[in-house]
Structure formats: structure tokens, C-alpha cells
Amino acid sequence: MKKLLFIILVVMYSCNDGKTTTSETSERVTPDSINADTLPPGNIQEERDAVQTEKEEIRTAAEPMAAYQGRYRKIVKDSAGDDCNCNCIEIAYDRATEWCIDKDKLYMSARCKKTGENTADVYFVSSSREISPDRPLPWEEFDTNTPVATLTFQPDGSATLDWLGFSSNGEVLTDYALYGKKTLEGTYKKE
Numbered sequence: 001m002k003k004l005l006f007i008i009l010v011v012m013y014s015c016n017d018g019k020t021t022t023s024e025t026s027e028r029v030t031p032d033s034i035n036a037d038t039l040p041p042g043n044i045q046e047e048r049d050a051v052q053t054e055k056e057e058i059r060t061a062a063e064p065m066a067a068y069q070g071r072y073r074k075i076v077k078d079s080a081g082d083d084c085n086c087n088c089i090e091i092a093y094d095r096a097t098e099w100c101i102d103k104d105k106l107y108m109s110a111r112c113k114k115t116g117e118n119t120a121d122v123y124f125v126s127s128s129r130e131i132s133p134d135r136p137l138p139w140e141e142f143d144t145n146t147p148v149a150t151l152t153f154q155p156d157g158s159a160t161l162d163w164l165g166f167s168s169n170g171e172v173l174t175d176y177a178l179y180g181k182k183t184l185e186g187t188y189k190k191e
């Protein structure tokens with residue numbers, strides 16, 4: 001019984017000691033007593049504000065480009081093309097999409113990368129389909145870090161694609177320049 005009473009007293013004393021420390025701490029540090037001189041280096045609130053500002057900047061920068069993502073249909077003679085086979089492009093910034101180079105013959109995977117507030121570059125990633133082409137392309141020689149096209153987004157929601165051509169070692173390959181130019185270059189309307 002003495003042991004049980006001793007344990008209870010020790011536990012009660014420990015609890016009271018913790019309360020005293022807590023109350024002393026809360027008396028020492030109050031919202032009124034905190035000022036710029038008492039804050040530790042690397043102010044936590046400043047860090048939180050900086051992180052929040054960075055998140056807002058990233059979100060704000062991504063919003064305009066996110067609005068430009070999606071499927072676009074090429075405008076042919078003042079109207080949208082009938083089929084989407086070689087008259088549509090899919091613009092995405094988080095993955096590669098398939099783009100038509102030569103209808104029913106050559107298709108490539110391409111990725112888009114934002115370059116300005118209303119502009120983006122298109123990069124060749126790989127061949128996605130090659131079905132009985134007139135002339136096979138040397139896909140493995142094409143640069144994947146040099147843009148093959150540029151996109152300019154208009155206030156009316158349309159996009160203008162300017163085909164630059166496939167490159168090798170940073171130089172445009174003139175032998176293959178027409179492949180995307182005929183089918184891809186032009187103005188597109190978002191669907």
C-alpha cells in the first residue's frame with residue numbers, strides 16, 4: 001500500500017511540475033511580448049510567407065498556359081477541318097501527344113513547353129506511327145531538344161503554329177522540312 005501511495009504522489013508531483021513549466025512558459029512568451037528582436041533567425045512566418053508567395057506565383061504562371069491546353073482543330077479556308085486525323089493537335093504540358101506529319105502515314109510524339117506568356121515550343125519526342133511512308137524518316141537522327149515548331153496563342157483562343165522543321169545537331173534538316181509544314185502549319189481553333 002505504501003508503494004502505491006508513493007507512486008500516486010510521484011505521478012501527481014510530475015503532473016504539477018509540468019503544469020508549472022507550461023504556465024511559466026506561457027507567461028514568459030505572450031503575443032504582446034513577441035517582436036522582431038525576440039524572433040529567432042530564419043523567422044518561421046517569413047518562411048511561410050515566402051512559400052505561399054512561391055506557390056501563388058507558380059499557380060498564376062501556370063493558369064494562362066493551362067487555359068491553352070487541349071485539342072485544337074485546324075482552320076482550313078475560314079472553317080474548321082472536317083476530320084481530326086491530320087487537322088487536330090493536342091497541346092499538353094505534362095505529357096507527349098501524337099501529332100500527324102503525313103496523313104495516314106507518319107505520326108510523331110511531341111511535347112510542348114511554355115516559352116512566354118502566350119507562346120510555347122513544340123519538341124519532337126519520337127516516332128509514334130509509321131505506316132507505308134513514301135520515304136522513311138531517320139527518326140533516330142532528329143534532335144529532341146531543338147523545337148520543331150512554335151505556338152502563339154491569340155486573345156480569341158486560337159493558336160498559330162509555325163513549323164520550323166526537324167533538326168540534327170541543332171541544324172534544320174532541309175530534306176525533311178516539308179513533312180510537318182504541309183500538314184501542321186497554320187491557325188487552329190480550340191475545341
